[in-house]
Amino acid sequence: MSKSSEPAQTSGEPGASSEGKFQNPVAGFGVTFKAMFKKRLTEQYPEQQKTTAPRFHGRHQLNRHPDGLEKCVGCELCAWACPADAIYVEGADNKDEERYSPGERYGIVYQINYARCILCGLCIEACPTRALTMTNEFELADSSRANLIYTKEQLLAGLEEGMVDSPHAIHPGMTETDYYRGLVTEAAPGTVRQVAVSKGEQPPAAEQPVAVDHQEVEA
Numbered sequence: 001m002s003k004s005s006e007p008a009q010t011s012g013e014p015g016a017s018s019e020g021k022f023q024n025p026v027a028g029f030g031v032t033f034k035a036m037f038k039k040r041l042t043e044q045y046p047e048q049q050k051t052t053a054p055r056f057h058g059r060h061q062l063n064r065h066p067d068g069l070e071k072c073v074g075c076e077l078c079a080w081a082c083p084a085d086a087i088y089v090e091g092a093d094n095k096d097e098e099r100y101s102p103g104e105r106y107g108i109v110y111q112i113n114y115a116r117c118i119l120c121g122l123c124i125e126a127c128p129t130r131a132l133t134m135t136n137e138f139e140l141a142d143s144s145r146a147n148l149i150y151t152k153e154q155l156l157a158g159l160e161e162g163m164v165d166s167p168h169a170i171h172p173g174m175t176e177t178d179y180y181r182g183l184v185t186e187a188a189p190g191t192v193r194q195v196a197v198s199k200g201e202q203p204p205a206a207e208q209p210v211a212v213d214h215q216e217v218e219a
């Protein structure tokens with residue numbers, strides 16, 4: 001006779017020992033008892049915050065060159081790479097009198113919608129200028145969907161020593177390529193911020209068109 005044809009000896013069948021009848025219901029608590037003596041993994045957040053891993057995928061940052069000009073060239077590659085359609089970019093042309101990046105174009109509008117973003121990092125892989133990177137900041141929760149749309153002003157990196165806020169002129173004697181070669185290490189002496197009329201600011205009073213009172217002219 002083969003082994004498989006032998007009757008199974010389970011606790012519910014006639015013939016099960018009285019010892020087995022007692023042990024089986026208690027055995028179910030074995031996992032619970034073992035867990036009681038293990039090291040606790042509960043984290044006391046937000047009172048105690050753990051340090052994240054160095055390459056943690058947190059909130060994004062738009063980086064600057066060492067003189068303060070922006071690295072973003074408004075190419076939209078990050079937006080095309082995003083699987084969640086969370087990025088919106090509009091590019092615009094730089095002008096000598098109002099320059100935001102060393103090259104031809106810059107990002108005039110840049111938004112990331114954190115209600116959609118899954119922090120996968122594909123956008124930063126797609127960026128050709130390393131303008132877009134991710135920080136270790138993870139506290140992004142908000143009760144308003146509108147607040148979860150981060151604008152360029154919120155995402156742009158702060159100013160470090162040696163930087164002048166954009167827009168301002170390109171470093172004298174340097175080209176766009178020199179910026180990416182790391183030859184520009186700080187703003188040139190005398191670099192001043194240009195007037196940013198395209199960001200909704202008013203042009204200086206001297207450049208305002210002079211209103212003509214036609215009634216007075218006719219009189």
Ligand code: SF4
Nearest residue numbers: 082117118120121123
């Ligand atoms: S991290 Fe991923 S989901 Fe978030 S904006 Fe970048 S590509 Fe889109």
Ligand code: SF4
Nearest residue numbers: 072073075076078127
């Ligand atoms: S962040 Fe990078 S990929 Fe996105 S628009 Fe700017 S330069 Fe292009």
